[in-house]
Amino acid sequence: MEVRNCRTCGRLFNYIGGNPNMCPACRDDLEKKFQEVKSYIQDNPRASIQQISEDNEVSTNQLRQWIREERLQFTDDSPIGIECENCGASIKTGRFCENCKNTMANSLAQSIEKPKPIEEPKKKPDNKNKMRFLEK
Template structure:
C-alpha cells in the first residue's frame, strides 16, 4: 500500500516509493548528477578533488559525497574524489571510516573481549561457615 511521507529535501508531502525524496527533487538530483558526471568524464578533470568538482559544477559537496557513497561515482576512476572519515575527518574513498579508525576500533574490541574473558575465567570463592557446636 502507498505511504505518504515528507520529502527529505523540500519537506513536501508525496507518495513514498523507493526513494525518500519527491519526484521533483529526484529530477533535480539527477540533473546535478549529470552535471558532475559530465565534468568528471573530461580527461583532465578526472583527478579533480571534491572541492574542485563542487566549485566547477555548483553541486553541494554533501550531494557529491552521497553520489560517491551510493556508488554512482566510482572512486577507482576518480582517485582524488575523497570525502571525510566519519570519525576523524581523514580523506577516504569508500565506507564510513578510515583504516586507522577501523584498526583502533578493532584493537579496542580485542581489549574488551580479553577483559570479558578474564572476568569470566575468574573463579568465585565461596566459604561455608560452620558452627563449632
C-alpha cells in the same frame, strides 16, 4: 499509501518505502545533477571536491554521499579521497577499504556455522541369520 513532505521542496507526495523522502520531481533533478557531476569529473579528473561542488552547484555532502554509494569513482592520481569508516584509511569510493572489507567478510563467514555432515548410526552386525559352528 503514506503521504509525506518532500525534504527538498516541501511538497506532499505518496511515499513508497525504501526511497528517500523526496518527491519524484526533486529526485529527477538530483539525478540530472548527478549526471552533470559525472561528466564534469570525466572532463576534469584532477578537480577537488570543493571545486566540483562550486562548479556544479552541488553540496559537498551530496558528493560524499554519492562516493559512499559507489556511484562516483575517482582515479588513483585524483586528489579526492574519503576515509574508511572502520580504520580511517584513504579510499576513492565506497565505505570501507579493501582490508576492512576482507576482514568483515572473513569474520562473517566464520560466524556462520557450517552444517556438519550427518553421520549415519553404525549398524551392529546381525548374527541371527548367519550359520554357526560349534567346536568341541
